Amino acid sequence: SRFLSNMTHEFRTPLTSILSLTRILLDRLDGQLTPEQERQVQFIGKAASDLSDIVNDLLDLAKVEAGKLSVRPAEFRVADLFGALRGMLKPLVAGNSATTLAIAEPDPALVMATDEAKVSQILRNLISNAIKYTDRGKIHVTARRGPNDTIVFAVADTGIGIAPEDQERIFEEFTQIDSPAQRCVRGTGLGLPLSRKLAALLGGGIRVESELGKGSTFEVVLPRRLTGLTEERVLSAPSAEKAPRATEGLERPPERRMPPASFGARPSDEGVLSASSAQRTVRSTEGFEAPRAGRAPSVREEERG
Template sequence: MALRLLTLRIDGELDVVASRQRARQIAGLCGFGAQDQTRIATSVSELARNVYNYAGRGRIEFSVEGVTTPQVLMISIEDQGPGIPHLDLVLSGRYQSSTGMGLGLIGARRLMDQCEIDTAPGKGTTILLKKLLPAGAPLITARMAGDFGAQLASGSQAGATLAELQQQNQELLSTLAELKARQDEMLQLTRELEDTNRGVVALYAELDEKADHLRRADEMKSRFLSNMSHEFRTPLSSIRALCKLLLDRVDGELTGEQEKQIQFILKGSESLSELVNDLLDLAKIEAGKIEVRPSRFDVAEMFSALRGMLRPLLVTETVRLVFDEPEGVGSIHTDEAKVSQILRNFISNALKFTETGEVRVSAAALPDEEAVRFTVRDTGLGIAPENHQVIFEEFSQVENRLQQRVKGTGLGLPLCRKLAHLLGGRIELESELGTGSAFSVVLPLRLQQDEPAWQALPSQAEDDGRLPLLIVEDNRQTSLMYEKYLEETEFRPVTVRSVWEAEQAWGTLSPAAVLLDIHLGSEDTWRWLNKLKMDPQRRQVPVIIATEVDDQHKGYTLGADAYFVKPLFREDLLGALRRLTGSESGEAPQQNVNDTMQSNRYDVKPS
C-alpha cells in the first residue's frame, strides 16, 4: 500500500530548485541521515532538470510503500517529452552528448537503491526511484503521511532559490572538508598498513606452522588411541578376571578385609574399562577408522533384544523399564549395532538418574522427513535448560544429589551425538528440573553412506543437468518438502539456510531461479532481495518469495517476481517456476510473468 506524501509540477527553473528542496525535506521527515538526504535531493534535482531541459514540463510524486519496516521511499518523475533514445547506451556510460545527456540518469542510479526507467519515443519518460528507509526510522502511517503532505504544501517558495544555493554551498564546503580529512586519514592509514603488513605476513607464516603442528599432533593422538585398543583393554580384562577368580575363592578363602579390597579393585577396573571403551570409540570416529555397516533390521526385534539385555540394570522395583510397540515403523536400513549403542546409553543414563517411576522407550515414524525418532523418556531428576549443551561436551557432567552413587565418564552422550551424525541423524533433548528427561535420536529410514544428511553448503557433485533452484529456507521440514516437490522435474534443488550460505552457493553455480523465505532465524531477507535486484549480473534471475509475512506490495516493490503466503503447494510452485524460467515452452528465462495469476494461496507479479 503506497502512502502519497506530495506532488510537484515542473514548469520552470524555480520548480527544479523547489523539487530539490522538497526532496531534502521529505528525506529528513522519513528519517534519513544528512548524507542520504543530500543523495536523494541531488538525484531528484538532476532528473527534474532533465525534465525541464528536454520535455519542458512534468510532475514529481513522493510516496512511501509498505506497512511494515523497513518501508520504501518511492519517487516518480514523469514527463510527456520525446523520450530517451539509446537508453541502454546512455546507461552504460558510453553515450557521447554535447548537452551532458545521460549523466543525471547515471548519477541517480548510483545514489538510489533502485532506479526503473520506462521510456519510448513520443510517449515520454517515467523514472521510478526507490530507497529503503533506515533501520531506525519510524513506521510512517497514513496519518503521518497526511501531516507530512500538509506541512510540505504549506511551505512558501519565496526565496527558495537563494536558500537552496546557500544550502548547496554549505553541503559542498562540508563535503570538501570531509574529503580532505579522509584523504589525510587514508595517507596515514596507508603508512600504518604498510608497516602492519610486514608483521602480518610473518605472523601468518608462524600461525600456519603452529596450526600444522597442532593438526599433526591431533592426528597422531587419534591414531594412537584408535590403534591402542588391544593394549588398553587386555590388561583391564586380566585385572577383572583375576579379581573374579579371587572373589570366587578359587585359590582359597579370603578375609573380610581382603574381599573388600578386591571388590574395590574390581569396581575401579570396571569404571576404567568403561572410560577406555568410550574414549577409544570417540578416537576412532575422529580418526575416521570406525566402520558403518548398514543392514535392514526390524525395530521391534531390536527392542526385544534391548529389553533382555538391559533388564539386569533394574536394581530396584520402584522403576519400570517399558518398551512401547513401534508406531508406523517396521524395518529400517542403517547400522543396527550403533543404533543399539545409542539407545543403551540413553536407557542406562535414564535408569541411573530415575529413583521412582518409569523409563519408557518408543519409536515413531516421521513421514515428512522419511525418518524415525527413537525416544527414551524417564521420570527422573531432569536437566536444567542452561545445562542442555554442557552434557554433550566431553568429560562434562552436571552436579546432582545422585552423583556420588552413580559415577560416569562424561563421554557417553558426546559419543551418542557423534554416532548419530555418523548415521546421518541428530540428537534431541527435552528436559526440565524435576520433570524428567526425553532423549531422542532421529535417523533416516535408509542410510546414504555417500551423502551427508544435511550440508552447510550445497554439493555440486549432485549436478544432474537440471536447472538449479536456489532454496533459501532455514526450516528443515519445509526444505525437505520443497525437495520432494521437485523430484522428477526439470529443476534441481540447492538448499541453504542463511543469506551468507546463499552468497557462497551463488559463487559456485548460476541458479535459474531463487525460492526465498523472508524470515531466517533472527535475520530477514528484504535487504538481500533489494541487493539482488540492484546487481546488474543477478537482477534477471527470478525471485519467488514463499513466507508467512503477508506484505506482497513490499515484495513487488523490492523486485520479487512472485509472492506466496505459506503453505506453498507443489502445483503452484512448479507453475510459477515454469512461467518465470520459460522451461515449459523452451523459451529463455524472463524477469516477470506476462499474465497476472492470483488465487487464495499465492500472487504472481504482473509485468
C-alpha cells in the same frame, strides 16, 4: 586422537586379564569363596568392567574424530533390537524397586537398514543415563515412524531433569553439569557426546526436552535406511554446519551399571564363559580387544573391527 587410541589399546590387555581372572574366581575353579570374598571379587569385576567401558568410549570417540569409525549397514527389525536391549538393560534396575524401565514393543513391521550395533550403542547410552539420573520413577523407551522415512527413538524419564542453560553443554565432551542434583552422580561426560556423533554418523541427530525436577526426553531421529552404503565403509561424522537430512526441522538442543555376573569377559559360542575358556583367555590376552560389558554377543561382533 592418536594418543587416545594408543593408550586405550594399552589398557585393554591388563583389563582383559582382570576380567578373566575375576570370572575364574567366581566360577570356583580354585575352590570355594566365602560370601565376603565373593562380594569383593564382584566389586573388582564391576570396577574393571566400568573402566573397560570408558576405554571403549574413548577409542570410539578417537575413531570418530579421526574419521576411522566403521559403519556396517544391514537390515534388522526394530523389535529384535528392542528385545536385545530389554534383556541387557532391565537387570540394571532390578535392585531398585523405586525405578522401573519399560521398553515398549514396537511395530513388528518396523525395519531399518543401518548399523544396528551403533543404534544399540546410542540407545544404551541414553537409557543408562536415564537410569543414572532417575532414582525414583519411570524410564520409557519407544520407537515410531517419523517424517521423511525416519525412525524416532525416544527415551523419557522422570528423573532430576536438566536446566535450559545446560541442555547444550551436556553434549560437550568431558563435561559434567555442576548442579546440586547432579554432583552425586559420577561419570566421564563421554556418553552423550559420543551418542550425538554416532547419530550424525548415521545421518541423524539427537534432541532433548527437559525440565528441572520433572525429567527429560531424548529423541534420536535416524534415517530408516542409510543410503549410499552397499558395503562396509569407514566414515567420519558430518560437521555441524552440514545438517543431516533426517534432522531437518530439529533444533539443536540449547553414563551403566552392570550386574556382577556381566563383567564383559569374552563369551563362548553359547554366550557363557566356562572356567577353561577363561584360562585360555588369560593366556592369550596379548592384543585382545576387551568387549563392552553387558552387551549381547552379536553386538560385540558387530562393533569389533
